[in-house]
Amino acid sequence: MTGACLLAGRAAALIPAAGSGTRLGRGPKAFVEVAGRSLLARSVAALAPLVDEVLVALPEGQDLPPGVPARAITGGATRQESVRRLLRATSAEVVLVHDAARPFLPSRVVHALLEAIPETGAATAALPVADTLVRGEAGRWGGLVPREGLWAVQTPQGFRRELLLRAHEAAHAGGFGATDDAGLVAWLGGEVVLVPGDARLFKVTTPGDLALAHAVASLWDAGGDDA
Numbered sequence: 150m151t152g153a154c155l156l157a158g159r160a161a162a163l164i165p166a167a168g169s170g171t172r173l174g175r176g177p178k179a180f181v182e183v184a185g186r187s188l189l190a191r192s193v194a195a196l197a198p199l200v201d202e203v204l205v206a207l208p209e210g211q212d213l214p215p216g217v218p219a220r221a222i223t224g225g226a227t228r229q230e231s232v233r234r235l236l237r238a239t240s241a242e243v244v245l246v247h248d249a250a251r252p253f254l255p256s257r258v259v260h261a262l263l264e265a266i267p268e269t270g271a272a273t274a275a276l277p278v279a280d281t282l283v284r285g286e287a288g289r290w291g292g293l294v295p296r297e298g299l300w301a302v303q304t305p306q307g308f309r310r311e312l313l314l315r316a317h318e319a320a321h322a323g324g325f326g327a328t329d330d331a332g333l334v335a336w337l338g339g340e341v342v343l344v345p346g347d348a349r350l351f352k353v354t355t356p357g358d359l360a361l362a363h364a365v366a367s368l369w370d371a372g373g374d375d376a
């Protein structure tokens with residue numbers, strides 16, 4: 150039995166991992182290791198026990214590393230296209246889309262998403278913004294952006310597959326791009342539930358994030374979700 154038992158139908162985790170990792174500068178990012186395990190292996194391991202299948206989009210010509218319990222397809226030129234291909238490769242009723250680049254995923258967040266999806270068909274992990282926000286203009290302070298009501302969006306994001314696929318196909322046909330999947334559902338007019346995320350769910354994007362990931366891994370690997 151999986152976490153998907155809260156919902157009718159099968160659940161799949163869809164992991165876009167086909168990026169080139171330009172900002173990190175260490176080659177395809179999903180294969181970069183933190184304390185002996187790749188970002189991809191860590192993300193798959195967090196989701197595999199909670200869903201019925203795991204699908205991963207990889208860069209062209211790459212294979213899954215041994216021992217990663219998932220099915221691989223070739224990703225696209227953008228994250229959005231990689232997710233569209235993943236959606237077309239599964240028939241699961243519920244999908245959880247999660248960046249390979251977010252290796253520390255507490256199971257609490259997955260359970261909260263699976264509970265929230267039935268409300269509107271779409272939910273995402275997110276955290277209220279805690280810093281002061283300002284618009285930059287040519288390297289100068291261009292004006293405050295009131296942070297009240299602003300959330301920083303993370304993954305996983307959970308959907309009824311039919312809804313997300315409809316949003317992706319409409320965006321593809323209309324040439325619309327969004328930086329995440331919930332944004333496509335909102336663009337289609339759907340309601341997206343915000344579920345409390347977790348500070349440890351940060352995305353490994355830059356060398357500084359990778360250093361932070363090494364520090365988190367030493368606690369995470371000793372204590373798991375409770376680290």
Ligand SMILES: Nc1ccn([C@@H]2O[C@H](COP(=O)(O)OP(=O)(O)OP(=O)(O)O)[C@@H](O)[C@H]2O)c(=O)n1
Nearest residue numbers: 165166167168169170171172226227231249250
């Ligand atoms: N064509 C792409 C681009 C990105 N991704 C995935 O989407 C997630 C978030 O993307 P990001 O952090 O931007 O990764 P990269 O695109 O690899 O990073 P960069 O923009 O620095 O090259 C990552 O797990 C990445 O592998 C993907 O599947 N297909």
Ligand SMILES: C[C@](O)(CO)[C@H](O)COP(=O)(O)O
Nearest residue numbers: 228248302303304328329352
């Ligand atoms: C999907 C995402 O991680 C949500 O915050 C983010 O939008 C991905 O952005 P990227 O520029 O593709 O890393």
